[in-house]
Amino acid sequence: MSRTHTTLTRPDVALIMRQVLYALLPGTALLFYLYGFGLLSNLILACLSAWGLEALMLHLRRRPLRPFLQDYSVIVTGWLLAVSLPAYAPWWLILIAMSFAVVIGKHLYGGLGQNPFNPAMLGYAAVLVSFPLEMTRWPDPAQSGLMTADFSTLLASVFGIGTAHWDSFSGATPLDQARMALHGGKSLMDTGISLFSWPQTLSWNLLNLAWLGGGLWLLWQRIISWHIPAALLGSLTLVAGLFWLLDPNHYATPWFHLLQGATMLGAFFIATDPVSASTTPVGKILYAGGIGCFVYIIRTWGGYPDAMASAVLIMNMAVPLLDYYTQPRVYGHRRRWLP
Secondary structure, three states: OOOOOOOOOHHHHHHHHHHHHHHHHHHHHHHHHHHOHHHHHHHHHHHHHHHHHHHHHHHHOOOOHHHHHOOOHHHHHHHHHHHHOOOOOOHHHHHHHHHHHHHHOOHHHOOOOOOOOOHHHHHHHHHHHHOHHHHOOOEOHHHHOOOOOOHHHHHHHHHOOOOOOOOOEOOOOHHHHHHHHHHOOOOHHHHOOOOOOOOOOHHHHHHHHHHHHHHHHHHHOOOOOOHHHHHHHHHHHHHHHHHHHHOOOOOOOHHHHHHOOOHHHHHHHHOOOOOOOOOOHHHHHHHHHHHHHHHHHHHHHOOOOOOHHHHHHHHHHHHHHHHHHOOOOOOOOOOOOOO
């Protein structure tokens, strides 16, 4: 039985997925300005491999190709993965991530509507654990942006043709710098992190605001409900604010956590996946609240700088339990707590 509680037709799914793609455009445009050819290659490789793997799996499962390939769901998966991976990611890294997302995360469980985990985040987590070095090699936007990097750099970085002439990589993101400072017993002031330094932190601030704008548009179009974004951002703000008030020298401010990493992308585009997220109003709030708490815990004390993928996958496992115990009570019927 499908995990979704809707009766959406394929045209309905296609319409919703197109709206999601439209909402992703502001953040994607800013990423394109920052990373130029690197973001473009990610998008092309991820979407083409997603479409090809989807067609292959549908053929092997003897399912009709056209209705499933035209609903844009696998393109959304590829797009989300493309903007999550470092710019100029090697072609093989993208292919491995998409294989995990489409083959294992989606079709292994029966296809769209059956998957318990967010496919894009499953693919991201798989390559993050397997290839941590490649996943932390973010090029400096000052060298790789639309106005600076050339096509030869793209060929060398993505396809291994020639030699990439990077002066440096940005390497650690501001989140990673904050985590390393905390683990080293240093004050955040020692890292020199500022919310307005370009391009280290200010670019991430603007990017999160762009994802926020797209997410608000989804809310206005009623593609998503307010429960998950509000609960995720609220829980993250609350936990980050408590620790910051206790020790502002060793814990980042709440707005730093809100405007860095994949916070807004996760709150509006990833955690709101209608298949792998909770479906009841109370369940959505508990599900997203748990994601916000896990994001802060892993960012602050864990081994990875950003934690959206891990937090979403952890709470995906709790969705069946949340949905079962938070079903709205039907008038005139006694609630059953045991199966």
